[in-house]
Amino acid sequence: MNAEMGMAQRKRTAYLGDVGEVKVLLELLDLGAAVHLITGSDYGWDLHVQVPLIPTNASDLGDADGWSMSGRAAHVQVKKKSSSKSPSVDPGTIRGWISGSEVGVPTFAFIVLPEANFYLSPRDLKTIVANWESGNVKKKREGKAEVKSVTLSLSKAREYNSEEFSWLLHLWTKYPGIMYRSSIEDWAKLDRDGLYQEAYQFTCEVVLAWMKSHFADIYLGPGAQGVLRLRDGSARDVRDGPIDFLEATQGADALGIAQAAFLTMYPDKSDVSPEIQELSWGVLQDLEKAIHTLGFRWPKSKFMTTYASSPDIGKSREEAMQLVRDVMGYYNKCLAWREQLASTKQDRAED
Numbered sequence: 154m155n156a157e158m159g160m161a162q163r164k165r166t167a168y169l170g171d172v173g174e175v176k177v178l179l180e181l182l183d184l185g186a187a188v189h190l191i192t193g194s195d196y197g198w199d200l201h202v203q204v205p206l207i208p209t210n211a212s213d214l215g216d217a218d219g220w221s222m223s224g225r226a227a228h229v230q231v232k233k234k235s236s237s238k239s240p241s242v243d244p245g246t247i248r249g250w251i252s253g254s255e256v257g258v259p260t261f262a263f264i265v266l267p268e269a270n271f272y273l274s275p276r277d278l279k280t281i282v283a284n285w286e287s288g289n290v291k292k293k294r295e296g297k298a299e300v301k302s303v304t305l306s307l308s309k310a311r312e313y314n315s316e317e318f319s320w321l322l323h324l325w326t327k328y329p330g331i332m333y334r335s336s337i338e339d340w341a342k343l344d345r346d347g348l349y350q351e352a353y354q355f356t357c358e359v360v361l362a363w364m365k366s367h368f369a370d371i372y373l374g375p376g377a378q379g380v381l382r383l384r385d386g387s388a389r390d391v392r393d394g395p396i397d398f399l400e401a402t403q404g405a406d407a408l409g410i411a412q413a414a415f416l417t418m419y420p421d422k423s424d425v426s427p428e429i430q431e432l433s434w435g436v437l438q439d440l441e442k443a444i445h446t447l448g449f450r451w452p453k454s455k456f457m458t459t460y461a462s463s464p465d466i467g468k469s470r471e472e473a474m475q476l477v478r479d480v481m482g483y484y485n486k487c488l489a490w491r492e493q494l495a496s497t498k499q500d501r502a503e504d
Contacts, residue, residue: 185205185220187222188201199230202226204227204322210316229263230250244302254325257326260278261273270313271310274321320482323479335358337480340352341490343487356477358454360437361452367466408434411437411477412424413475413477414477415428
């Protein structure tokens with residue numbers, strides 16, 4: 154009797170890749186996502202991820218029958234690090250990931266280790282490719298051989314945290330343009346003061362982008378007739394004088410966007426509380442000062458048109474308000490994590 158002959162050889166790298174893929178799949182399922190394998194894709198995407206409507210932890214839902222899903226999706230590329238060498242990717246493939254991320258289907262690259270999972274965001278991937286391209290330009294200029302593949306360096310990756318990643322997945326699939334042009338994904342690393350400064354600056358940027366989208370042609374010079382007013386129609390007296398470049402309706406809309414941000418940051422306050430009023434008016438005063446400093450010209454906006462899908466002022470205002478609510482929801486989470494970390498360190502010091 155002839156011994157059975159092997160049909161093919163199963164490589165260890167393939168085995169490790171499959172194991173890593175399953176580990177990441179289980180993590181994503183715990184986030185309430187619907188996950189489909191697409192390993193055969195020519196674009197190098199391992200997992201297609203449909204995300205929940207809001208950040209979700211399935212294991213915390215108890216006996217709930219289910220949860221709402223969004224129509225948004227992401228792709229996850231899984232790499233298993235089986236040696237001291239970091240995984241690498243063809244530059245054409247990684248550029249495809251970046252292009253997809255820019256139009257609303259972000260790709261995250263996961264690097265799986267025995268002790269933990271790490272990942273690179275679309276913004277991280279874009280930076281890595283830019284560094285690879287500039288490095289090859291330098292090598293070519295020096296007459297050296299170019300590097301053919303892009304290394305996904307573990308030193309550039311973020312350690313996976315399920316709660317943090319669920320929020321980043323939510324924000325990246327909903328606001329890819331904003332995520333590319335901001336540092337939101339780094340907020341979890343900041344201390345309390347740095348986190349607040351980033352949140353305040355973000356609110357200023359969104360208000361500026363919304364105003365420029367609709368009022369870029371209004372006169373900003375001395376003697377401008379519009380006077381910014383509160384929703385009840387009463388003029389606001391401030392030390393630096395009235396904010397004089399907007400009409401009442403325009404000003405109320407802009408103020409409403411700022412208020413939406415601060416009401417999310419301080420949920421125990423109301424829109425008429427002195428703290429919310431002061432912070433919201435502060436955003437518009439800072440914008441007016443910037444306009445005056447620039448010789449009555451609009452400041453540059455890195456967010457303009459990245460979040461507003463409608464030319465209608467009312468609808469785009471609501472979109473801007475939802476944007477700041479979503480981002481400040483993440484701000485609250487980052488603040489809670491920071492306080493939890495500080496409490497844990499204190500408990501350990503007392504022990």
